[in-house]
Amino acid sequence: MKYVVKLYFECDGIVDKPDVIGAIFGQTENLFGEEFDLRELQDKGRLGRISVDMDTKGGKSKGIIEIPSNLDRIETALIASMVESVEKIGPYNAKFELREIQDIRAEKLKKIIDRAKEILTNWSKEKTLDIKEVLNEISNAxxxxxxxxxxxxxxxxxxxxxxxxxxxxxxxxxxxxxxxxxxxxxxxxxxxxxxxxxxxxxxxxxxxxxxxxxxxxxxxxxxxxxxxxxxxxxxxxxxxxxxxxxxxxxxxxxxxxxxxxMMPLTQYLKRQQETQTTEALLRQAPAEENAQMATTTVTTIVQPKEVQIQIPASAIEEIKKLPGTLEGIMFDENWNPIEKIQVRDIIPKLEAAEENKVAYIIFDGVITQRLLELASEKKVKLLVGVRIGGITKSLDNVKILTISDILTSY
Incomplete structure (x- = not known):
């Protein structure tokens, strides 16, 4: 995280921490569209866990809220302003006020510089190691x-x-x-x-x-x-x-x-047998078809039924480049890339897409229930992310995998 947004709040009644967090989520929802929905930002790792430190006195509640942010400066300021707009906690009137936006990187740099000064000051005081002691230490290791x-x-x-x-x-x-x-x-x-x-x-x-x-x-x-x-x-x-x-x-x-x-032996042998079957089919095809059919077979074990997905080698090469980029790729039915996009833009892009236009989505992010349901509506066949989030209901017409599932199989 790059920043921590710190806000002070007062409430004209006695409330609990979940009430405060619920008020923040509820009264900021859809203020600036789904792109700035706090739950979505948390799912994508752009916002951290909201912490509340509070106490009650004289029939009122007050305290400090901290929101870690990995957004840029403008987006972080917008989040702070959104939370300041919250006016009620439960049935009680409330007031939220920004105290500071702490730049974690600046604090870290300051600590590093201070430590460097300390190291430099003590350097000359350090005992010079005897070469025999060094050799003995290496020998023992x-x-x-x-x-x-x-x-x-x-x-x-x-x-x-x-x-x-x-x-x-x-x-x-x-x-x-x-x-x-x-x-x-x-x-x-x-x-x-x-x-x-x-x-x-x-x-x-x-x-x-x-x-x-x-x-x-x-x-x-x-x-x-x-x-x-x-x-x-x-x-x-x-x-x-x-x-x-x-x-x-x-x-x-x-x-x-x-x-x-690593895989259990029985699962590994089954995977090898499936791969050998695919290779045998490729050897039987004409040379021109072999070039088009150069694929890897991925068997998903997170679905109710095992389903084989054929992924071309050209798409695999693109998938290998995704980890760590916070980007995704939308493919059509024939695994032709439609568009490379930022992870945070996947939901709005998919909402705007025509039904059946996007067949496969591979991205460097978390597969959420909301994305899964939207993919089902748009007739997407496969979602592949870095990890699978809190999926409470699987959908038979959309298969989900992780990038590691695909790269391990390939």
Whole structure:
């Protein structure tokens, strides 16, 4: 958030905090259209949670209201003015008065500058580290994360491979080293498997509560999984590096994302089978049709029924660019882009659109109940957002997914 709007209020009666917040929402609704509806702005992350600090005395209520804002200066000033216009809380007359709009960034910069001055002042007073102490500290850190060996095959492993109730199985020594770098110590490598999974890994997997196969994002990863299953290795989840990448080269964030997107083994195998079926159909089509049918199959698990959506590779490339932009794209029936728009403009644009004109909407925002119902009215087939908000009622004619669902499948 960039700003905090602080207002003082007085009320000629005793009220509770929910009454104050309800009055703000109710008496500002549709003053400046849906674009400045406070609930919509909160759903989109443009306004934060409204906080109320109040007390009652002499039969009256008074206190301070704080509204965090990620809008620009003009829009934030308009929000402050809207809240000042509130005249009643419940049945009682009330008065709201702006005290200040705090620029959080300015406060942060001031703290940074003050801290920099403090660091500079104390710099000369700091004890110069002895080079031997530095070398000893580095040496001890390396020993803590030192790679170990497991089983008669002397397989590369993390130091907690025996003690941790969970296990991560990877392909090689370089994968173990990279995972150790980011704190993953319950690991063992099959060393390429060479057509046969070491028996010690098979037996170890049966002793663990949860076993994750963390594989490279290439054909080699597919082969390792096949060999693990052929050897009757216990596998609960499958995690994959991004397509064309190897576990040994991933950053800490990429490792965390890959593991958070892991799938139960049965679901993963089902997804693979569906993908292979699609690829077989593509191979049977003429070359010209192959170019048009280069798609990915996404199976949504948030709907009452599983529905397969075909998304062209050209659209996937556009979707990859959306996270972090606060933008969205509207597509027609044939996945041709209609318009790229700001997330906050999606609802008004969709309201103005003709029925059946927009078939798919992908955007860097939250799918809300209101957007879902509007999409249903306009015959939109698919909504894809960063996350799904408080959906209280699903609609069969509109499918909803997250961007991560699509990118993970692709």
């Amino acid at each position: 390396v020993k803590i994360g030192e790679i170990s060996e497991y089983g008669p095959e002397r397989l590369p492993a993390g130091p907690d491979v025996l003690t941790d109730p969970n296990l991560i199985i990877v392909e090689g020594r370089a994968d173990i080293i990279n995972l150790l770098r980011y704190g993953y110590r319950n690991t063992v490598a099959v060393e390429g498997a060479s057509g046969k999974i070491p028996e010690s890994v098979v037996e170890l997997s049966k002793q663990k509560r949860t076993v994750i196969a963390f594989l490279d994002g290439d054909h080699g990863g597919d082969l390792i999984l096949k060999e693990l299953l052929n050897a009757n290795t216990k596998i609960d989840f499958v995690a994959r590096a991004p397509v064309g990448r190897e576990v040994e080269e991933l950053t800490g964030k990429e490792i965390t994302k890959a593991l958070s997107n």
